[in-house]
Amino acid sequence: MKQRWSGWALAAGALTISAAAFAAPPTPEMISFACAGCHGTNGGSAGLTMPSLAAQSKAAIVEAMKKFKSGERPSTVMGRLAKGYSDADFEAMGAFFSRQKIHFTNQTVDKAKAAKGADLQEANCSRCHLDDGKDGKDDTPVMASQWLEYLKMQAELYDSGKRKMPKDMAEKWNRLSKEDREALLHFYAGVSK
Numbered sequence: 001m002k003q004r005w006s007g008w009a010l011a012a013g014a015l016t017i018s019a020a021a022f023a024a025p026p027t028p029e030m031i032s033f034a035c036a037g038c039h040g041t042n043g044g045s046a047g048l049t050m051p052s053l054a055a056q057s058k059a060a061i062v063e064a065m066k067k068f069k070s071g072e073r074p075s076t077v078m079g080r081l082a083k084g085y086s087d088a089d090f091e092a093m094g095a096f097f098s099r100q101k102i103h104f105t106n107q108t109v110d111k112a113k114a115a116k117g118a119d120l121q122e123a124n125c126s127r128c129h130l131d132d133g134k135d136g137k138d139d140t141p142v143m144a145s146q147w148l149e150y151l152k153m154q155a156e157l158y159d160s161g162k163r164k165m166p167k168d169m170a171e172k173w174n175r176l177s178k179e180d181r182e183a184l185l186h187f188y189a190g191v192s193k
C-alpha cells in the first residue's frame with residue numbers, strides 16, 4: 001500500500017510541487033514553472049489579457065487566488081490553476097510577488113481619455129487605489145500600467161455582474177457613465193513611471 005501511494009504521488013507532479021511549497025517558501029523555480037509563462041518570474045505580465053503581479057500586496061494576491069479557487073471570481077485560466085494549491089501556497093506566492101518591483105508596460109493610451117480619467121480617479125478611486133494605482137490599500141490590486149485589454153475584460157465582468165466588486169467600490173463605479181469608466185481604465189493603463 002505504501003509503495004502504491006508514493007508511486008501515485010510522484011506521478012501527480014502538480015501535487016508534489018504543491019506539497020513542497022507548503023513546507024517552505026516557493027522557490028524561484030516553482031514560480032517559474034507555475035506562473036512565469038504568463039506573469040513572468042519578475043511579476044511582469046507576458047500578455048495583454050494577463051495582469052502584472054509585481055508589487056501587489058500579499059493580501060491582494062491571496063484574496064484573488066482564494067476567489068479564483070472557489071469560483072467567486074470568474075476567470076479564463078486561474079480558476080483551474082488555483083485548485084491545485086493550498087492557502088499556504090497562496091501566502092507564499094503572494095509574499096514572493098509582493099517583493100518584486102512594479103512592472104511598467106509603457107503602452108499607448110488615448111491621451112484625452114487618460115487626462116479625464118486622472119481627475120475621476122482622484123475624486124472616486126484614490127481612497128483605495130493609492131498613488132495613481134501604483135499601490136493598493138489592503139487587498140486592493142495594483143492598477144497602474146496593467147494592460148488596457150486586461151482592465152477592459154475585468155470592467156466587463158463587473159458590469160455584467162459576473163465579478164462582484166467591494167460594496168464601497170460599487171458605490172463609486174455604478175454612479176459613473178460607461179465613458180467615464182473607460183477614461184479611468186485609460187488613465188491606469190497609461191501610468192508608466
Ligand code: HEC
Binds near residue numbers: 036053061074079
Ligand atoms: C496560462 C497563463 C497563466 C498562468 C500559468 C498563471 N496565470 Fe494568473 N492570471 C492569468 C490570467 C489570464 C488572469 C486573469 C484572470 C483569468 O482570466 O484567468 C490571471 C490573474 C491572476 C491574478 C489576479 C491579479 C489581479 O490583479 O487581479 C493573480 C493573483 C494571479 N493570476 C496569480 C497567479 C499565480 C500565483 C500563478 C502561478 C501559480 C499564476 N497566476 C499562473 C493567467 C495565468
Ligand code: HEC
Binds near residue numbers: 166
Ligand atoms: C473601497 C475601496 C475601493 C474603491 C473606492 C475603488 N476600488 Fe477598485 N478595487 C478595490 C478592491 C478591494 C479590488 C479587488 C476586488 C476583488 O478582488 O474582488 C478592486 C479591483 C478593481 C479592479 C479590478 C482590477 C484587477 O486587477 O482585478 C478595477 C478595474 C477597479 N478596481 C477599478 C476601480 C475604479 C475605476 C474605481 C473608482 C471609480 C475603484 N476601483 C474604486 C477597492 C476599491
